[in-house]
Amino acid sequence: MFQKQASLNLIPGTEPEMNSPYFWLSRLDHIDETILTDEDIRQLNDSSLLRKLINNVNEPLRQLSSLHRLIDQCKESVQEYQEMFMKKELHLLNGKRLTVERIMPYFNYVVWYKKPVFAMLCHHSDERLLPIADVWMEKPDDFEFDFLQNNALDFGTLCWICAETPDNRWVLQINQSTCGWILKENIAVLENDAHVIQEKQLTVISAYAPLFADSDCTRFTGTVRMGASLYFRDESASAYGIFDPSNSTGISYILKKDVCHGYLTCTLRNIFEQAFKFLHLPYGWGDSHQFIDCSKFLQLTFATFGIFLPRNGITQGKAGHTLYHSETPLAETESMETWLIRKTLPGISFLRFPGHIMLYIGHYKEKAYVLHCLYKYLEQEGDDTIIRVVNRMVVTDLYPGETSNAGSFLKRLSQVNCLKMTKDM
Secondary structure, eight states, X not given: OOEEEEEOSSOTTOOGGXXXXXXXXXXXXXXXXXXXXHHHHHHHHHHHHXXXXXXXXXXXXXXXXXXXXXXXXXXXXXXXXXXXXXXXXXXXXXXXXXXXXXXXXXXXXXXXXXEXXXXXXXXXXXXXXXXOOSOOBSSTTOTTSOTTEEEEEOTTOEEXXXXXXXXXXXXXXXXXXXXXXXXXXXEEEOSOSGGGOGGGEEEEOSSEEEEESSTTSOSEEEXXXXXXXXXXXXXXXXXEEEEOTTSTTSEEEEEGGGEEXXXXXXXXXXXHHHHHTTTTOBBOGGGGGGOBOHHHHHHHHHHTTTOOOOSSHHHHTTSSEEEEETXXXXXXXXXXXXXXXXXXXXXXXXXXXXXXXXXXXXXXXXXXXXXXXXXXXXXXXXXXXXXXXXXXXXXXXXXXXXXXXXXXXXXXXXXXXXXXXXXXX
């Protein structure tokens, strides 16, 4: 079947005004009331920890047994990666198929530390499933989807280093949400835990914020994304000095407008304003090129409120309270879209189908709408399958793909969850 690609500017079913958070906020009530209290958020995070959806990397500083659990999790992850690679057919950029003999050495020569070390990311770093920068693909021509790209970690990320490669170039770390390989040059081992004092924490609230080597903010050193936690050390007229163990002075600087003290209050206004800061920014599978994918968008957005979500859509679909699962039938008299509009809370509800997750933002003219980071969807036109390349953060209804064999997003929904428990759930 002949396929052709077609890019889109305005997604069918949407209007330009929908690209403003205030279009949706104006249709909601009590947008400045706290929707999730500090206690709600604490319970939500504790629930995620209990269900092993996220990791507590600070706890081992106080309790050694917690470190043993993290090490065991790290080793389990490596084992899971190995089993996954044995089942996958992968290709190099030149189209050649990878063999087991090419893959196995990366698992056989891991040098495990006798005593893991606590560390902090001092530069944005790709996290890889294997200690290699090459692009490996499931399909020979799918170069946008690097199978080895697992995540990307921002400046300030805390982690435990559990192993390294024989050449000392890569280290295996476990952080709050994932485990994987990063370049050793991007970390600094921490000798004490003074930097994790919560009263001095700053949270990045811009989609992308520049870092500087000087308090006048003239010497750019890198970028940090929304939701990153930084640790206050100093202050100038326009910038905060933050803890940076890789800097000779121990301090780097970030503009005051790009951060808040502690976390933002979890109101609908704040949620929508934060989420829409990513609007139209490019899609990046596994955070490639410092961009974000569908699940990273949710993770970074809600981190500004102190809500720690897992990294991928499958586990994010388990966070909070499950409202719908594909195995749970709806009433015969009620359509899925009608149920969504009646039951689902905008701003704190996630809609998921296999391979994708979206933030529900409300309804308009009896149609449900979502904000999500979308790479592509398919349409059928006669004998042609049209690949609609979106490749960015967009607002859409749930009908993209309706004419394709896969069906619309609405038809494919497999799970709905909400971060807040309500009385009628």
